[in-house]
Amino acid sequence: MQFELPRRHRKSFEVSTKKKLNTKFNKSESLEIFETIKNEYNSSPVTFGSSSGKKEALLELLIITASQIAAEYKDCDVVLNQGVPEIKKSRSSWQN
Numbered sequence: 001m002q003f004e005l006p007r008r009h010r011k012s013f014e015v016s017t018k019k020k021l022n023t024k025f026n027k028s029e030s031l032e033i034f035e036t037i038k039n040e041y042n043s044s045p046v047t048f049g050s051s052s053g054k055k056e057a058l059l060e061l062l063i064i065t066a067s068q069i070a071a072e073y074k075d076c077d078v079v080l081n082q083g084v085p086e087i088k089k090s091r092s093s094w095q096n
Contacts, residue, residue, distance in 0.1 A: 001072040009061045030069050
């Protein structure tokens with residue numbers, strides 16, 4: 001899959017993940033990128049009320065990437081845990 005991000009998040013994506021945005025990623029790489037962005041979000045300082053908040057920008061990037069991963073891979077679901085997205089494996093239809 002290839003991520004499609006708004007212009008304001010492209011540089012942040014490449015700095016956080018140390019990978020080019022135009023690269024095609026497989027499922028494990030996509031999930032690894034999601035976890036990398038999530039770890040950076042969790043370790044960034046709180047910037048509430050700031051007009052250039054890094055934490056809020058990373059949260060927005062995290063939501064966008066989680067949504068695109070869930071849309072691309074049908075066995076992945078996005079669950080919000082206290083406003084932070086998490087990717088959970090969903091059961092296959094034959095296991096229900």
